Amino acid sequence: MSKRPFLLITNDDGILAPGIRLLWEAVTEFADVAIVAPNSEKSGSGLSITWTKPLKIHPCPWEGNTPAWSLNGTPADCVKMACGVLLEKQPQMILSGINRGSNAGRTVLYSGTVGGVIEGTLKNIPGIAFSFCDFTPPSIQAVKPFIFPLISHFLSHPLPQGTFLNVTFPENCEQGVKGLRFAKQGRGYWVEAPERRLHPEGAPYYWLGGQWKTFDEDPQSDVALLQEKYITAVPLHIDQLTDTKAFQSQKEAVEKLFAQELEPITK
Numbered sequence: 001m002s003k004r005p006f007l008l009i010t011n012d013d014g015i016l017a018p019g020i021r022l023l024w025e026a027v028t029e030f031a032d033v034a035i036v037a038p039n040s041e042k043s044g045s046g047l048s049i050t051w052t053k054p055l056k057i058h059p060c061p062w063e064g065n066t067p068a069w070s071l072n073g074t075p076a077d078c079v080k081m082a083c084g085v086l087l088e089k090q091p092q093m094i095l096s097g098i099n100r101g102s103n104a105g106r107t108v109l110y111s112g113t114v115g116g117v118i119e120g121t122l123k124n125i126p127g128i129a130f131s132f133c134d135f136t137p138p139s140i141q142a143v144k145p146f147i148f149p150l151i152s153h154f155l156s157h158p159l160p161q162g163t164f165l166n167v168t169f170p171e172n173c174e175q176g177v178k179g180l181r182f183a184k185q186g187r188g189y190w191v192e193a194p195e196r197r198l199h200p201e202g203a204p205y206y207w208l209g210g211q212w213k214t215f216d217e218d219p220q221s222d223v224a225l226l227q228e229k230y231i232t233a234v235p236l237h238i239d240q241l242t243d244t245k246a247f248q249s250q251k252e253a254v255e256k257l258f259a260q261e262l263e264p265i266t267k
Contacts, residue, residue, distance in 0.1 A: 005155055008091035008120075009035045010078045012042045012099065012112025015060055015070045018137045019098035023130060025140050026147040027095070028064055034091070035060070035068035036082040038075060038112075043101075045074045045112035047119065055081060075116030083123060093155060094120035097130030098137065104168045104222040104232065105188035114166060118238055121164045126154060128165040133226060138174040146180060146231055162239020170226045183232040186223030187215040 007027060011020045015037035027033060039058070050073045062068035069086055071078050079094060099113040108114050108129075117127035128151065132138070146169075154165060166185070170177060193209040217224040222232035 004030065004032050005092045005151075006032045006034075006089065007151070008079070008082055008087070008094045008125075009033055010037050010075050010082070010094065010096050010116040012038065012045060012075045012096075012116065014038050014041045015068070017041075017100065019100055019130075019132070022137050022140055022143070023095060023098050023147070024062075024066065026144045027151065028066065030148050030152070033066050034082065034087055035062060035066060036078040036086060037068075037070060038078060039070035039072050042074050042112045043099075044110050045076075045115060046110055047076050047115040048074050048112075049076050049080065050074060057081060057086070075112045076119040079116050079119040079123075083120075083125075091120075091125060093151060094125055094127040095130065095151070096127065098143070098169075099129070099131035100135045100137065101131065102133040102168055102226070103129060103131040103166060104133070104226055105186040107188075108166055108185060108236065117164045117166075121162060121238060124161060126158055126164065128154070128167055130167045130169075132169045132173075133171040134169075134173075138169075138172075142174045143169060150180075150233065159235055160237070160239075163235050163237045166222075166234045166236055168222055168226060168232050168234075170229050170231065173229075173231070176229070177231055178229045180231040180233060181220075181225045183222040183225050183230075183234050184218055184220050185234045185236060186217050186221035188217065188223045 009023055011017060013019055020037055024033060055077060056072050058070050060068040060070045071081055094117055096113045096116040103111045103114055114129045117129045120127040193211045195207045195209050196204055198204055222234050225232050
């Protein structure tokens, strides 16, 4: 690209997380960047937003004169406040992550990292969510060759409106990867495994915990390809959520249930 693009970075692990700095390091040489991220971890927050308390924004010192702010809200809140309050112009793309822990399979539905990108997608701003299968980020050298070339490609060759990209790096990618594959979203996800504990005063409490539930995966799914040491990039479409088959097959029958005028309810 001839001009430096303007990118917004957010995450759900918090503005001090190593992954967000790694993502910034991967793109700052090639792009102008602003950062708006939660002031604490918001993992599992999905697309949730904050209605029950005021949002407070604080400038955050960052290297290279990058404008950065922390927010006592979710990643979706961060994108809303970035686009509605903080930024003088709209970003050309929203980047979220790099998340500690995989967002492959149906875990994508829980991820606050993904939620930040979805919020941008709803505003017709392209976005890419990044995650590691590992919980400890690898070195910048292991991932940098893949990040900005992917961003640059989709800035020049945009996905359809309402579609964003979910990118996951396999375990131990510092030891090498086979390459990158355009993939389908897999079916696996973390199911609850509540751990009961006892408070010193006697009341029980629980850590939700989780166990990975496996399925027979499509060989082209991100879950399957990650196990083969590929980086996966999945295009996910959220513009039209209607199940068109159910709409077509059930519409007449459901509406016929209420075809006659209902009698008014009387006390």
